[in-house]
Amino acid sequence: MSSVAVPQAQPRPGADWRRALRAVGSNFLLRRILKAILTIWFVTSLLFFLIRLMPSNPLEIYIQELMSQYSMSYQDARSQAASLFALDLDAPLWQQYVHYMSGLVRGDLGTSLRSQGTKVTDIIAKFLPWTLFSVGTALLISVIIGVGLGIVMAYRRDSWLDNVLSVFASISSSVPQFIFAVLIIVFGVRWKLLDFAALRGSTSPGIEPGFTFAFIKDIFYHAWLPIAVYVLTSIGTWMLSMRNNTLATLGEDYVTVARARGLRDTRIATSYVGRNAALPLVTSFALALAYSVGGSPVVEDTFKYVGLGYYLVQSVFQRDYSLMQGCFLVLTVAVVTANMITDLLYGVLDPRIRIGGGE
Amino acid sequence: MPVSNGKSSWPELANDVVLSVRDLSVDYQARRGLVKAARNVSFDLHRGESIALVGESGCGKTTLGLALVRLLVKQATIRNGQMLYQRGEKKMDVVELGQEELRQYRWAECAMVFQGAQNAFNPVLRIRDQMYDTVKAHQDSSKEEVRKRGMDLLRMVQLEPQRVIDAYPHELSGGMRQRVLIAMSLLLNPQILILDEPTTALDVITQRTIIEVLRRLKEELGFAMIFITHDLSVAAELADRVATMYAGRIIELGPVNEIFYRPAHPYSAGLIHAVPTVTGAYEELTSIEGSPPDLIDPPPGCKFHPRCGFATEVCRVDEPEGYGVGANHQAACHHWQTVRATLTEQRSQQRAERGLA
């Protein structure tokens, strides 16, 4: 128990909603969902105030731009900017806020400032899948290989293999993504291995989307460099944490008892050591995803892989604030959702966390 | 002294001996040198018999217990000795067993209940699944059969079978877990049960329950028992024979009444005096002065001589072998006769004083 004493509520008027609140607070499922909603609300509010209230906020910059470029009057420019940002600038701030939030809840992210008339949601719908595909595939690969290697390192601890893999894992977990991306390009060029012009984009021009072998081969062909970078930069964390968890678990009493019970080594390694050592990793899943998604702007920009990260960078360069806001929100929502799912998954996998009741 | 360990040389064993430990020595590799944790330990365990291993912590009790199921840590090696096990036609030297034979021997022939069962169970599996795992590792059995057998055993250790069998370990209290582990240890009808401090870290009432449970189970199921304890009152209640260990050796072995009322080794005598007994509430409590010896660089001669009031020159030079001091009673002390005489005298003196008072 934490040492912070929760003051006992006195029976008095207003205690009902407190009790209800506490009931929600002690319910694992509800608490996780509440946290996710809170995070998204926090990020959207942050964005709203950045766009609206910063001294050199994008709205003013855009209005100035319209005025100088198209010699519009301030009023015209202002109303055009307002419609593009989906804001009613004459309303009081709180109304704008409510309007903005209700728009978001309905899934309205406004229209792109640069490619006028295109809805931000349409752009996102088109390019988000590529980011999710590359990051997701990479995560799957790095978890499987990383956890496997971590187990090998633990069982062969202090061998040369363990030492070599530890050094590799340290490099993997500390060197920034763009360094790996640059290294791949530099060596690809030096050894004439890769055709970077052909690798650009997320598909080859003219390929027919569909559940065909040619298409699947093509998307992997275009995604494999980003995937490689994500794997290289996240696998080290999996290796090191699985190694340490396995070592800790091997020292647990129940492993000794399992051996005393005459269980087969394979059974002990999987259900007794492996499962308990891997369990805490479920929570790292969200962190790893956040790190890879966070790196997607850099990785996609370097390889010109056209996903959401690429568009985030482009929108910043083009001062396309509505698109930028949309890209950032969706990336955040993706991470928050993944976080929530892994939290819930942990509750299912570990019987010690009761889903229904309190801690 | 080293015994040849060929499987062909199976010595004659009495029919009712289930385990004969001969000249067993175990070393640990430590940074400072070799820790001689068990030195030439020999004893026979008979069918349905229970032996209590007593001694201070660090005397080698737990090492000996772990050696009997070959669960010693990596740094430990069995230097020499034999552990001859027999059950009907089945005869084997446990020291010589290969990995797979050893796996089959564990739990099915000799089960071990560990000290502090708090973490003895895999936290993510239900009790029934861990029981099924155990049975499945040794024989073909359906989940239903295992469940039924498990529930019978849980009932025997005075637990609610329906509730416990489907529970996760964290849903059970410490005392319950200890009893579940005892129930689980009997799943495969082992001939030997080793219990390492089965009642430590439990409250007094739970301790009582467990002692009762063990006593009943032993009567009903007839397994032999070796239990390791530093609590002599537990030994007095459960043991047929008591083995006192000191510095890796069994220094006295005899029937429980002999050891308690006519100890022949000054160390055993000291241990017994360190325990208040219900009947001897007036008797003076004397604890043994000094600390256990260094097992890497033990003193020469009798390892107990630096702490012994009876020690003479011979004790400093010559380590005593076991002397027969009574029926089925051995003690490794050069001066066992003096020890006994002194103790008897002290006791009659005390009785006289009490009579006067």
Added chain:
Amino acid sequence: MATATPSLERPSPLAPLNSLFSGIWSGVRLLGANRVGLLGLLGVTFFFILCFVMPLIIPLDDKVKIDQIYAAPSLLHPFGFDSQGKDVWTQIIHGGRTLILIAVGAAVLATLVGAALGAFSAVIGGRFDSALMALVDVWLTIPQLPLLIVLAAFIRVNDPWTLVFIMGLLSWAPLTRAVRSQVLSIKQRDFIEAARALDLGTSHIVFREVLPNMMSYISINFILAITYAMYFQTSLVFLGLVPLSGTNWGVMIRFAQTRGAIYSSDSFWYIMAPVLAIALFQLSLVALERGVAEVFNPRLRS
């Protein structure tokens, strides 16, 4: 009897500083005995000399030399020349200082904010504590690099101080949580009880008892905060979102990419030099961090 009573001397005002220095010294000695930590310490020392001492000795080569464009490495010019015929090695020497200073500055800020918030949260407790911890939870799930990219669009990062400020304020959350849980557990321990019973005063308790016991957490998180800041700022520079002028490892890679040198095999060493510098700098810090963690927490030593 009364004369023999030992007097409880008031510690001199410099005593905490002295104990800090002796603490650091014994820490360095322990690190020396730890293989990984020693490597990290050597690496960090190397970069300190490279970026803060060597620039005083070796001047930056900024003369354009047409005949030296992408000239191959030689003994005097270990990384060859760049697209304008300037020596790459001197650029490496001069190109780390700003990055490292910014990273350390951001880490100092993050550590101060994180430690203060964490300690306050634990001491005050109650609603403030729950609210702050909820905020920490929320903050940790926001993908940090995209947030920085977005911020860079709103806030013109024209000078290093802005970057220090933004990155410092971005990384407060992990340390806040760590310090809070540490303070909570230290509050429980016997020696704090004893200090309280002896009525040694809050400042004594905080500065002489609590803080020294948290130095391990704070120093580990400080080192990690430097690596985060390095990761963030070089990524931003690489994307071209921070218009940092002058010579700097990130800018070198950025130029290599925008000028297409990255796709030309002539420029191999020109690109490899800053890549290696950043990678090795990060690696040294992580090694140092692991060493420090093992020194402070013997259970990690296997």
